[in-house]
Amino acid sequence: MALPMNAQVDPRDVHAQARFNMIEQQVRPWNVLDENVLELLGRVRREDFVPPEYLNMAYMDMEVPLKGTPEEAASHGWHMLAPKIEARTLQDLQLKPTDRVLEIGSGSGYMAALLAAQAKEVVTLEIDPELAEMARENLLGAGIKNVEVKLANGATASLAQGTFDVIVLSGSVAEIPEALYAQLNDGGRIAAIVGKMPVMRFTLVTKKGNHFDVKQPWDTAASRLTGFEEPSRFSF
Structure with a gap:
């Protein structure tokens, strides 16, 4: 269970x-009320997945x-998502202990750690070699x-990873590539x-037989995932 409001933290x-x-002031007010998710956020030490220079x-x-300066990180998508976005994503996915999960955009490995705590297996893809190694080291240290971290472009190489019950894109895209739909097991979610x-x-997106049910329950904003195509600015 999550900590009650009057709980004493370990000095x-x-x-x-x-x-x-973070849990009480950022995550709960964003309609994340699943006690399993809140307990997980309290248990997985986010600070263990942050570079020392950005620990604060x-x-x-x-x-x-x-990595890099904040400006460089912003232009390349070298970010951890905001905690409330990670938490609400977990809540909406309703992961099962039998789920095989594909994450695209490993970053520091933090989201993979959260996914791994609720799923059977996680394969996470990272296009940047330095971040892939960071994710491996952080997950090992935890x-x-x-979790298996692979150096790959999730926009083009993910078909080699098999099929999954859950696919998570840890960053924003202009649209979900069609190839990812083919990787979902029946009942699977993107x-x-x-x-x-x-x-x-x-x-x-939830696969139901030959049909895909699409819901868009909340608005947000996030850095772009590297390697995914942007739509043309021109139409004819």
């Missing part, structure tokens, strides 16, 4: 209060840069063994942030 954990505040941003309501600035929509 030996210097980040415990920040973690508690670990629990802020923002995208955390993973003792998480049911979670993606779709659209363009300033407003994008969280999109949840």
